[in-house]
Amino acid sequence: MDNKQLEIVATKVRKGILSAVHSAKSGHPGGSLSAADMVTFLYFEEMNIDPTNPKDPNRDRFVLSKGHTCPGLYSVLANRGYFPVEDLVTLRKLGSHLQGHPCMTHTPGIDMSTGSLGQGLSAGVGMALAAKLDNKDYRVNVLCGDGEIQEGQIWEAAMFAGHRKLNNLTVIIDNNDLQIDGRVGDVCSVYPIDEKFEAFNFNVINIDGHNFDEIRSAFKAARECTDKPTAIVMKTLKGKGVSYMEDKAGWHGKAPNDEEFELGLKELDDKLSTLEGGAQ
Amino acid sequence: MNKDLKIATRESYGNALATLGEEFPNLVVLDADLAGATKTNIFMKKYPERHIDCGIAECDMTGIAAGLATCGKIPFIASFAMFATGRNYEQVRNSIGYPHLNVKIGATHAGITVGEDGATHQCLEDISLMRSIPGMTVVVPSDDVEAKAAVRAAIETEGPFYIRFGRSAVPVVNDNEDYKFELGKAVCLREGNDITIFANGVCVAECLDAAEMLASDGIEAAVVNVHTVKPIDKEAIIKYSKDAKKVFTCEEHSIIGGLGSAVCEVLAENCPKVVTRIGINDEFGQSASAGVLMAHYGLDAKGIYTKVKENL
Numbered sequence: 001m002d003n004k005q006l007e008i009v010a011t012k013v014r015k016g017i018l019s020a021v022h023s024a025k026s027g028h029p030g031g032s033l034s035a036a037d038m039v040t041f042l043y044f045e046e047m048n049i050d051p052t053n054p055k056d057p058n059r060d061r062f063v064l065s066k067g068h069t070c071p072g073l074y075s076v077l078a079n080r081g082y083f084p085v086e087d088l089v090t091l092r093k094l095g096s097h098l099q100g101h102p103c104m105t106h107t108p109g110i111d112m113s114t115g116s117l118g119q120g121l122s123a124g125v126g127m128a129l130a131a132k133l134d135n136k137d138y139r140v141n142v143l144c145g146d147g148e149i150q151e152g153q154i155w156e157a158a159m160f161a162g163h164r165k166l167n168n169l170t171v172i173i174d175n176n177d178l179q180i181d182g183r184v185g186d187v188c189s190v191y192p193i194d195e196k197f198e199a200f201n202f203n204v205i206n207i208d209g210h211n212f213d214e215i216r217s218a219f220k221a222a223r224e225c226t227d228k229p230t231a232i233v234m235k236t237l238k239g240k241g242v243s244y245m246e247d248k249a250g251w252h253g254k255a256p257n258d259e260e261f262e263l264g265l266k267e268l269d270d271k272l273s274t275l276e277g278g279a280q
Numbered sequence: 281m282n283k284d285l286k287i288a289t290r291e292s293y294g295n296a297l298a299t300l301g302e303e304f305p306n307l308v309v310l311d312a313d314l315a316g317a318t319k320t321n322i323f324m325k326k327y328p329e330r331h332i333d334c335g336i337a338e339c340d341m342t343g344i345a346a347g348l349a350t351c352g353k354i355p356f357i358a359s360f361a362m363f364a365t366g367r368n369y370e371q372v373r374n375s376i377g378y379p380h381l382n383v384k385i386g387a388t389h390a391g392i393t394v395g396e397d398g399a400t401h402q403c404l405e406d407i408s409l410m411r412s413i414p415g416m417t418v419v420v421p422s423d424d425v426e427a428k429a430a431v432r433a434a435i436e437t438e439g440p441f442y443i444r445f446g447r448s449a450v451p452v453v454n455d456n457e458d459y460k461f462e463l464g465k466a467v468c469l470r471e472g473n474d475i476t477i478f479a480n481g482v483c484v485a486e487c488l489d490a491a492e493m494l495a496s497d498g499i500e501a502a503v504v505n506v507h508t509v510k511p512i513d514k515e516a517i518i519k520y521s522k523d524a525k526k527v528f529t530c531e532e533h534s535i536i537g538g539l540g541s542a543v544c545e546v547l548a549e550n551c552p553k554v555v556t557r558i559g560i561n562d563e564f565g566q567s568a569s570a571g572v573l574m575a576h577y578g579l580d581a582k583g584i585y586t587k588v589k590e591n592l
């Protein structure tokens with residue numbers, strides 16, 4: 001998929017995030033928007049997946065370790081055809097398959113139930129290990145928040161992945177630099193992220209998480225690395241794509257009101273017409 | 281009961297895994313630097329490629345097992361009960377229980393029979409913790425025969441499964457030829473018309489001895505082995521309680537949340553009885569040999585006999 005097509009999809013994904021969180025009147029737009037380009041890339045270009053066969057044992061896996069940003073994943077899955085886009089507005093409502101945090105027994109396409117921070121990387125390690133045991137060539141991608149890597153279990157999992165040279169595992173760190181209580185560097189600094197993963201025997205790549213060329217070449221490098229797991233540290237903007245949400249900690253876990261929703265939707269629609277106009 | 285043959289159920293655990301490894305090629309075993317103590321090194325020696333040592337990182341081990349299970353493996357995680365249910369409780373709940381993944385938690389060194397290591401390593405809350413997780417099966421084998429059968433049952437039962445093994449050698453209680461392990465079915469090992477004692481784990485053999493002591497005083501005690509704490513055998517609990525003059529429970533666990541509580545829940549809702557729970561009375565353990573501790577906390581035959589007599 002070319003970059004413009006990816007941008008168009010990512011903009012639709014962002015609209016879905018806004019609609020879902022607005023409808024639910026709660027949820028986590030900020031970190032969903034910061035990772036929207038990455039998750040779009042994974043499901044529309046990088047991963048070997050089939051929405052009509054979500055349990056294919058040979059598929060590539062994705063674990064959203066920062067599970068609270070599931071509106072972003074749900075929107076990508078819906079746009080990719082795992083379930084109708086109309087389902088997005090049922091987010092967090094009684095009986096919906098779209099739970100407040102991802103649940104693999106509820107939603108087609110969810111490879112691991114997550115939400116309690118710090119646990120997803122271990123599950124991804126287990127999946128990567130299973131591929132090695134079975135001599136399968138599927139790859140496992142795990143997305144973590146930058147605040148999330150304050151959890152000790154992340155480093156237990158990283159130590160094991162490096163030790164076992166799990167070259168079929170890629171961990172992506174969404175470095176939007178914000179957590180609930182403020183700047184990641186102010187609350188309890190996780191920096192330098194890249195050097196930490198290097199010390200845990202990872203192949204580390206720093207990229208701009210909103211630049212599809214850089215995202216693409218990072219995964220190429222990950223696939224070509226034969227003796228280490230890869231960590232992609234991506235610099236992102238929390239709330240990316242909705243002007244009033246950008247780089248604001250307050251939009252970590254808050255839904256837009258009706259007025260804010262309309263404003264955000266208009267921005268994204270304008271972007272979409274520019275992109276689609278240019279595409280014709 | 282064969283008192284000459286004593287085997288620790290952790291030994292049975294390691295042996296069962298090694299035996300079943302061939303029949304179940306998807307069986308994998310995870311350890312957190314305790315393969316020697318949990319006896320899963322017996323499996324490791326036979327199937328080194330299917331044994332995964334995660335290092336001293338129980339939370340990670342739990343998550344890795346979850347990931348393996350999503351890919352069709354049948355992982356057993358092995359550690360001391362303290363670290364296989366306590367340290368990683370939330371990982372068990374959220375990464376295994378909530379998605380109902382096919383992970384087996386085979387915990388050893390449960391209860392006070394850990395002995396000299398003392399309170400930090402004597403888990404008295406594991407049954408309580410595991411029992412409250414939706415969809416978790418909980419089994420407390422009493423001896424070698426039952427422990428091996430429980431490992432097979434765990435493999436053959438889809439979903440999260442907790443088995444509690446002990447450190448110390450215990451007599452073989454179920455050494456009769458027609459023994460058959462049925463998950464969720466309590467077994468009456470000794471009939472008695474006066475009182476009923478529901479027990480499991482290391483306490484089963486002690487209760488059988490205590491029943492003989494009571495018999496010499498003219499008190500006939502039924503001893504019912506409730507190896508499966510969840511799902512609990514409601515029918516058997518009601519059946520053996522309704523005509524009993526008094527009901528007792530006995531376990532190497534806190535009296536809060538374990539077998540005693542499970543029995544009381546059944547009886548309170550179906551067949552109200554006065555129940556005396558014999559166990560660890562809401563306190564921590566301490567260092568001493570397993571035998572000394574069992575006597576100190578009143579969980580040996582003499583202690584059980586005394587407690588029953590006091591509460592008749």
